[in-house]
Amino acid sequence: MSTNELLEIRNLRTSFRIKDTYYPAVDNVSLTLRKNEILAIVGESGCGKSTLATSVVGLHNSVTTKVEGEILYNNQNLVKLTDEQFNKLRGNDIGFIFQDPLSALNPLMRIGEQIEEGLIYHTKLTKEQREKRVIELLDQVGIANMQRVASQFPHQLSGGMRQRVMIAIALSGKPAIIIADEPTTALDVTIQAQILDLLKSLQDEIQSGIILITHDLGVVAEVADRVAVMYAGEVIEEAPVVELFRNPKHPYTRSLLKSIPQTNSENEKLEIIQGMVPSLMKLPRQGCRFSSRIPWIPQSAHEANPQLHEVAPGHLVRCTCWKDFHFEDEEGSVNQ
Amino acid sequence: MSFMQVEDLKVHYPIRGGFFNTVVDHVYAVDGVTMEFDRGKTYGLVGESGSGKSTTGKAIIGLEKITSGRILYEGEDVTNARRKRDSAYNRDIQMIFQDSHSSMNPRKRVLDILAEPIRNFLKLSPQEERKRINELLAIVGMSEDVLLKYPHEFSGGQKQRLGIARAVACNPKMIIADEPVSALDLSVQAQVLNFMKDIQEQYGISYLFISHDLGVVRHMCDHISIMYKGRFVETGKREDIYTNPQHIYTNRLLSAIPDIEPETRIERKLERQQVEAAYRQEQHKYYDKDGKVYPLKSISDSHRVAMSEDEKERV
């Protein structure tokens, strides 16, 4: 592990138990997060983004969930840690930001208390010092009247403010890694822009690595350094942000990008992807998982056992089908 | 010529409080909105959360009481009639809801869901009804065997299409679409948007398309209104809004939209910050002393912007 690499995920597989069988929701994912970068993970709903994130912080219910593979951080394999060992990292080395800040904050606790809570267990600060730190943190996330906000309850704050508080909680341990699971999905565009700008500037400040989970390619384009595209539990493409938007390779990524309404698409039809993401229990476990949604591409174009291939420096694509891929109507024929 | 006009529509919700739980104030959810609709066109309604978009839509279709204002449909005042269940107005104006899931009764099969408007408005024989339903399914591209399923057995996109099928069942003149795609994934969103356009072309339906996603609105709409605190700050053709935004609020909204151009993001961020700073400094000019939006003033045939009297002189 080079000094630049913060976190290395190797062959991670997270499976949920449903009716006595384990179904992997994250299947054989390997990713690396480096210092001071924003790694975006995108994909459609249900593709396993949140599962992946929760695996990294070890928040899965150990009874119904099985986590296999390695997550290496500071020479420890997080997968193997006990809850107590993990608690030393959570909130301290790793911060977590949830999508819906309203339900993610304890409705009966004051904001100040909730931020302070992590400090109690991770630092030896006195009560006064902790309170001072809370104010600092609130200041850091751009909340103007910190003192007042600290003594308020979540429901008294606006959505944007709440998300700032969530960020403050994540920052409280000066974490090396921040994981943000769709931090802006619940927000208005103007607020979203503010929060994204905040994340970006904080990162410059504290130099941590951020895993940003989103399904909005616009958000990715705004802030990410590197992007991993997930489909059905797998990473199907990974590339630096400009490379991905300029040179998308995987059919899924390409379709996705084409389905965004663009300035110049005004009176055109949008490209669509047929079918839908299969549910967890019905995921194809063999071959290219995307193949069923591009039926006009012959099976021969797919790899039997799709692997990630490096097609350009830092640009990985799963399966070989991208080479033969063309949009359905590009040939003008429709396979009924 | 427009077939329907909305004049100075207001919807105020009372806020109760005080000692005897009397009305102490009002939420001015919609506070003087004027629109007109042409056949076969799409009208976008954009604004941040809570600006009154949905309320406007619901008031037009008759789900909300109108505090004041008028709705004229084919020359007739339907302000009161619109709440009558089986009126022609009710048949001709339909709605698509944001949450396709909750817009369908989870206890009803697709058959009954699609049949509901037909049974109420068309009074067909069972065979004709069945025929119509099959037509609808064909329109939305589904086969007949879905009829016996329940809504939860469909994906979001499918459900939204069923919602559209239900809305077009009685050949409406206009459909109010309240954030029809914001709950959907990108690829599914594209399906639904395409589909809505198809239908519009086929049947000449008008849309009132409510959304907070300016990208989608731009893709869909011929005419766009930007809403803020129950009023329009700016309304005009798509080009008017996107190429020549006049109101600072419109500007701010536009600058906040993420773009899928990673190369230019630094510039965009700077620009965004400038607009934000300008907004903070100058917003008092754009709103009156109560923080309300000024009345609209035409600045071209199609383009109207809210501005104060002195502002207008400057322009």
Place this chain on the structure above:
Amino acid sequence: MENKNEQTVEKLESQSSPPTGIQVIWREFKKDKLAMFSLIGSILLMIAIMIMAFFTIDQTEVMKIQLLERFTEPGVRGYLLGADEAGRDMFGQLIIGAKNSILIAIAITIIANVVGIGLGIIMGYYGGFIDNFFMRIIDFFITLPTTMIIIVVVTIIPSYGILDLILIIAAFQWMSTARLVRSKALSEARRDYISASKTMGTSDFAIMFKGLLPNLSSLLIVEVTLSFAGNVGIETGLSFLGFGLPPSTPSLGTLVSYAMNPIILSSKWWVWLPASILILVMMLGINYVGQALRRSADAKQRLG
């Protein structure tokens, strides 16, 4: 064009059932052996009681006073559960009493729930003035000291029997159902499918009772089940206080309240204990069934 593919995907999903319907309930019962056992047990028990009460037991014969059989012990001379102080067969009384109590509880449950559900839905659906108006009435009813008022009313009615008892108790039982249904209906009525029905010209009545009601059904099943159990209890309590049914109409309540006589309590256990145990078993069974039903209505607590 793209439909073919979708259908294959859909087919996989198939097996149409509403999201919280019978199937979910059934699954829940299959998961929870105890609930299943309770369900089957309670149903069998009630059926057995009804069959015996209506077909095999002659009430006039059971209620005949036979002084020589006073306090006959169980098992003696064919008295399965002995006899009471008037020599009446306890087993027969138990069955007839159970029948009466169950029928009373069912009747109360039906009346109270029909009123409660109907009103609750109307309140929740319309909201506003109607809601406020009935809410005030319910608020008033809820603060009424129910037991006390029932007792006063009972003393007023000159010849009061099963029907009066049912009506009186039901008159004070509908409020909580109405409140519960109202609050659920209120939130359900805000959902878009109700708005959708309105925009599609469906009448209010149809929306309320054909659209909304089925969506409250899982909640209502729980409510009805548990209130049934509660209603068995109310009748028992009134009898204990001496405001229940006359002994000539045996009910579980009258049988259990024989325990008030210390001699019977301490040395004639067969007079009061079987009825107490029957109540316990029945209520326990219904509660376990109710719990499973509640779980199936609340996805978070489901087992299966």
Place this chain on the structure above:
Amino acid sequence: ACGGDDETTTEKPAENTDGTKTEENTNDGGSTAESPTLPSDVTNDGDVIEGGTLQFALVTDSPFQGVFSYELYEDGYDSDILDFMTNSIFETDGDFLVTDEGIAKLDVDADNNKVTITIQPDEVKWSDGTPMTVEDIIYAYEIIGHPDYTGIRYDDDFKNIIGAAEYKAGTADTISGIKKIDDKTVEISMTKVSPAIYSLGDGLWGYAAPKHVLKDIPVKDLISSDAVRKSPVTLGPFKLDKLVDGESVQFVANEHYWKGKPKLDKVVLQVVPSSSIGEALRTGKYDMASAYPTNQYDGVKDLENLTVLARPELAYSYLGFKLGKWDATASVNITDENAKMNDANLRKAIAYAMDIEQVGERFYQGLRSRATSLIPPAFASFHDNSLEGFNYDPEKAKALLDEAGYKDVDGDGIREDKNGEKFEIRMAGMSGSDTDEAIVEYYRQNWKDVGLDVQLTTGRLIEFNSFYDKVKADDPEIDMFMAAWGTGTNPSPLGLYGEGASFNYSRFVTPELQTLLADIDSKEAVDAEYRADAFRKWEEYMFEQATTVPTYFRTEIIPVNKRVKNYNVDYGNATELHEIELTADAPIK
């Protein structure tokens, strides 16, 4: 009737405040004649201890009311408590007639309608040590007669005292008929004097009121005053020491008691619910219990640490037939010749068909027995032993019915009336315990056996209040009714069977009956022999008419712990409270 007698008030329905205890079941009992197994006195061996505390259980399901004044109390339980601390100024014999042994002596001047009351001992002291004077006797009259008095003792009898009405109306400052002769003697003039005077009737009052304490308290405030509620000054063997309102009372010996200081130091009286009294006695919590529920006789019958004493109650249960109406304006009973039940044979048949013997035996363990007359045997001199009563005889009942013309014409086993029409008798009964319900059911079975269809008015037994409402109003739904009367110590039947008696619920009056009743309370009847004879004649007449059929005589049982040395409950020579002695420090378990 006289209002001031403790024995009578325990019979009052007024005590039945919990609705489950009506007359029928609180004071279940039978005649002495039928339950000879139980003794009326005990004598225990063992050495007497010095002093000691008697634990007394007052069996009731509701708290006592705590009005400790004979003039004012209305609740039977209060009188049970008063017993310990007060003393009537007269003593009575086995027939409850005044004797000469009491604090005061009664001289009756029947010719002049005057009585003289004389305090006999040289000195009688109140419990606070103040000597009692004749003023105290007079003051009791002045309380009852006072315009502000709201109790129940200012009644027609009291008005018999000359000047009572004027005093009541406020037009006189004193009751003119009451004259203080000297410090020991008072003379009372009355409008009439009847034999009832010896049963403390005719307005004669049996108690003295401590004037020195009460005189400063306005009469209307008396009932709430501490002098009545918390620290009554009394003449009895014990005086009140401590009180927990409604729950318990602690008495200590009254050293001023005129018969000498009691042998016990203390008496602790506690309210015990009827449901637990048996257990409480078994575990030795109490030495004795008043008003022990008869239907729990089983609970104490075989206990080693107790002796169960018994005595007849001054009460009888009866089956009444509605034969007329009460005319409220004229205040008279009017008998209706055409009343449904106006057939003596029918009534007798109904009575003969009742298996009262079995009921008494099985349900009451012999503590109730068939009553033979309307005068309980406790009044030995007035009770007619020669009457046989309607002993259970279904065959005779059938014969009587046949004779009267009630025949089963349609062959369904139920008799039709004389005209061959459906005949259904509706009976009202008072609800009480489950036992009562069973018993009534049993009688209905009995009647059915002889072909009579008896249905319950309202379909079930009726709660006490409604029962009297209906019976009083001559509800057409009632053909006959089962109830009970406590007779009190004055057995005169005029108030229950007279023409002008609203309590004459059967509404039966005949000139013959009038004469018989008048005879009982006539001047001649001041002669005991004559009176006894008059009673018997009336009893026989009533038996023949069978309009009110006595059903049970009742026996009261009094469980007594074996550490109580001597105890006798016989009316004639009851052990007086100050004589009670104990043989152990605590009740035997």
Place this chain on the structure above:
Amino acid sequence: MWKTIVRRVLIMIPQLFILSLLIFILAKQMPGDPFTGLITPETDPNVIEELRVKAGFYDPWYVQYYNWITNAAQGDFGQSYTFKKPVADIIGDRAMNTLLLSLLSVIFLYVLAIPLGVLAGRYHDSFLDKSIVLYSFISYAIPAFVLYLIFVFIFGYRLMWFPTSGTVEIGVDPGTWSYYWSKFYHLLLPAASYALLGTTGVIQYLRSEIIDAKTMDYVKTARSKGIPMKKVYSRHIFRNSLLPIAAFLGFTITGLLGGSIFIETVFAYPGMGKLFVESISSRDYSVITALVMLYGFLALLGSLLSDIILSIVDPRIRID
């Protein structure tokens, strides 16, 4: 806050007024009257009639009601016909007894139910949970008074651990330590019996609340802060589930007052419930009406109390 309280109290007035009308009319409909109980050959029927006239029982009901309500509004609920004392005095004593009993019962109940509910929720679906649920169901299903009777029988008489009637022993002087002990001792068995059988609601509520809370997002947040699981439970799950229980207090007390009839009857404890049943049979109108009013008032007070507590413990609910 104060405004709401005052408003709620003002709303109580019409509610209590309607209640008073209702109960007054109902009470007068009951057959018999307080003087029916005086019927005996010893009592002059005319005296009884006179008493009825004096008490105004022959006046039209609205006149009676007017007289009663105007006095009641001034705090004078009249005299008890049975006890010959001002109603307020009688109810005062009895209400005090009932309130003491309720208070102790509530304490016992919470002491018992909260740990059980917490354990059941914490170890959801375990054997422990199932046992607790079983207990809570049994305690609900069992006909309460039968068990009370058995308790009195066993603990009061057979084992003689507890007194079996009354509120205090005779002989102890009011104000002394032994007096208070005696009072407490008399309350112990009834309160404990009530608590033992009354836990169902609290246990079930707590249990499902905790099970719910465990899946809440804020619990995940707390865990993501690296707080030990024990602390997550105590600071987030238990606290959030327990706070609403506090608001139950008002309702619990109201419910207890309703249930007091049974407890007091079986344990021969002179409280309001028993007084009510007694007054019903003696037709002591003034006590009946006053008691119902008091119950109604306490119920209203209970729900107000609950709302206030809830608004204090749950910042989301604000009453102003």
